Amino acid sequence: TALFADDGPAPVPVPGVDRDALRVVHEVRSAGGTVxxxxxxxxxxxxxxxxxxxxxxxxxxxxxxxxxxxxxVRALKGPERPIMTQDDRVELLLALDCVDAVVVFDEHTPDEALRRFHPDVWAKGGDYAASELPEAATLAEWGGRVVTVPFHPGRSTTRLAAALAAVG
Structure with a gap:
């Protein structure tokens, strides 16, 4: 006899989904770390x-x-986007070792989300100028800084989506 009722396959746990951003930020700050x-x-x-x-x-x-x-994403990129749902995008980002938490926001910019946890650093790819980023003024509210990291040309979602469409 079965020990458990057969309710179908058990849900697959998603690693990192329980990582609450505010908890992560609090723990890092408590240890004197940089967010x-x-x-x-x-x-x-x-x-x-x-x-x-x-x-x-x-x-x-x-x-x-x-x-x-x-x-x-639809407001920024048009009605055909996003290609992947936000739940899938969250799951993929959390699967990366370098990502500790994800905060989803509905606005055009993440300013309100940033005001909830006051990161020390806002990092963007080097295809942006740090001083021209709309988030720069927001980070300045609490003394945060904006940093650009190296940009790697030739890689873009638009280009990848077009290549996928071409192969059907």
Whole structure:
């Protein structure tokens, strides 16, 4: 006889989903560490994303990714985006060793999300000028700094999506 009722396959646990951003930030700050944040749509993860995330994480003791929600991506990129749902994007980001937590936001910029946990550093790819990032003024509110990390040209979600569409 079976010891357990057969309710179908057990759900697969998602590593890191229980990592609450505010808890991570509190633990790092309590230990005297530096909190780094970055943000974006991360619609199709590619090598450029991986390099940027890894470089951002190297700037401190934890990395919180501010992720555009599905609605926010649609507003920024158009009705065909995102390609992957925000739940899938969160899961993929949390599977990366360099990502400690993910905060999903609905607005055009992550300013309100950033105000909730006050990162010490906001990191973006070097295709942006630090002083021109809208988040620079927000980070200045609490003395945070904006840093750009090396940019790796030739890698983009738009280019990857077009290549995938071409092969059907």
């Amino acid at each position: 780094v944040a970055t943000g974006g749509c991360f619609d199709l993860l590619h090598a450029g994303h991986a390099r940027t995330l890894s470089a951002a994480r190297a700037l401190g003791d934890c990395l919180v990714v501010c992720l555009n929600s599905d609605d926010s």
